Amino acid sequence: MVDISLITATLNSADTLADCLESVIKQNLCVEHIVVDGGSDDETLAIASQYSGHLSHVIPGPDKGIYDAMNKGITACSSEVVGILNSDDFYPSDDILSKISSLFENPEIQACYGDLVYVDRAENGVERICRYWRAGPYRGAKQFYYGWMMPHPTLFVRRSVYEQYGMFNLEMGTAADYELMIRLFVKNRINVEYLPRVIVHMRAGGVSNASLGNRFRANRMDRKAWKVNGLKPYFWTLSLKPVRKIGQWVFRAVE
CATH class of the missing domain: 3.90.550.10 (Spore Coat Polysaccharide Biosynthesis Protein SpsA; Chain A)
Structure with a gap:
């Protein structure tokens, strides 16, 4: 292993x-x-x-x-x-x-990710799923141009990748995880594998989505994430990011 x-x-x-x-x-x-x-x-x-x-x-x-x-x-x-x-x-x-x-036993795989669910705090032993982020298979860097990204909390990366391409850029604020993904998967095209299952339960919240004002600031930093890597998104790329999240909202209880 x-x-x-x-x-x-x-x-x-x-x-x-x-x-x-x-x-x-x-x-x-x-x-x-x-x-x-x-x-x-x-x-x-x-x-x-x-x-x-x-x-x-x-x-x-x-x-x-x-x-x-x-x-x-x-x-x-x-x-x-x-x-x-x-x-x-x-x-x-x-x-x-x-x-x-087990996935990383294949030496060609440099990173992997999976699905994520957002859950409300447990009440009476029951957690309610409020969003289901089904990331889906990776089909290449082009996906990022259409507003796609993998759930960062599910991302596992070889340490050698961080050593070669760098860690989180602290100047990027709450977009540091997005910038890292642009750098690794769009700019440097590292090999990544999708594990088709829920990897992480995440409690609902998040600074970048906490208010409309924060959402605008996050979009501004998302654009910078492309710029600092010498890349230019399509004019619709960043608008599609929140649109893609609409399908994540499901409502059911998990025993």
């Missing part, structure tokens, strides 16, 4: 961190798990210390934001493949990481 490092960035994540860590512990593959804290002033670090036997490193803050924390984690990891699990996200089943590892 191919070794995997996981990075979890935290900042006042006491309400959700235990669920995140437990979902990793339940995996049927042992991994290197690094927590990078941004200077929490709640019980986040105390909770992390309770799981010290399962964590490879806990890197204390402060940092320059979530993408700086992710960069610190990437720099600290030692495995061949790197994944990022946000502190309010979790894996829905215990075989996720072993399936990912």
